[in-house]
Amino acid sequence: MRAMLGAMKRRDFIRLAGAAAAWPLAVQAQQGERMRRIAVLMSADNPEQRTNHAAFLQSLKQLGWVDGENVRIETRWADGTASLIRKNVTDVLALAPNAVVVRRQ
Numbered sequence: 001m002r003a004m005l006g007a008m009k010r011r012d013f014i015r016l017a018g019a020a021a022a023w024p025l026a027v028q029a030q031q032g033e034r035m036r037r038i039a040v041l042m043s044a045d046n047p048e049q050r051t052n053h054a055a056f057l058q059s060l061k062q063l064g065w066v067d068g069e070n071v072r073i074e075t076r077w078a079d080g081t082a083s084l085i086r087k088n089v090t091d092v093l094a095l096a097p098n099a100v101v102v103r104r105q
Contacts, residue, residue, distance in 0.1 A: 035070065035071065035072055036065075036070070036071045036072070036098045036099075037071070037072045037073075037074065037095060037096070037097040037098055038060075038071060038072070038073050038074070038097055038098065038099045038100075038101065039074045039075075039076070039092035039093070039095060039097035039099070039100045039101070040053065040056070040073060040074065040075040040076070040100075040101045040103070041075075041076050041078070041085070041088055041089060041092060041100065041101070041102045041103070042075065042076065042077045042078065042103050043078050043080060043085060043102075043103060043104045044077070044078060044079065044080050045077040045078075045079065049077075049103060052103060053075065053103075056101065057073070060073075074092055074095055074097065076088035076091060076092055
């Protein structure tokens with residue numbers, strides 16, 4: 001019983017900590033600040049990567065960041081070849097993003 005209460009308290013703490021961390025982002029997103037830019041580099045275009053990308057976008061949306069409204073998300077897909085990956089990196093860095101997300105296979 002005691003272990004169960006401890007686990008519940010940990011879960012509540014983690015949930016509250018996550019909400020507290022997300023709150024400033026949501027407030028910023030709603031205050032009309034300048035458009036942020038996130039670059040997403042995906043090493044391959046396959047169903048698993050597409051699923052991961054959709055989950056990432058959904059998580060951002062839950063935090064108040066919506067592509068085209070208060071953030072620009074620039075996604076580049078590669079076929080696993082080093083030359084295309086290098087080109088994509090060069091392309092997105094030229095956009096001067098606020099954050100870069102990289103997903104490897």
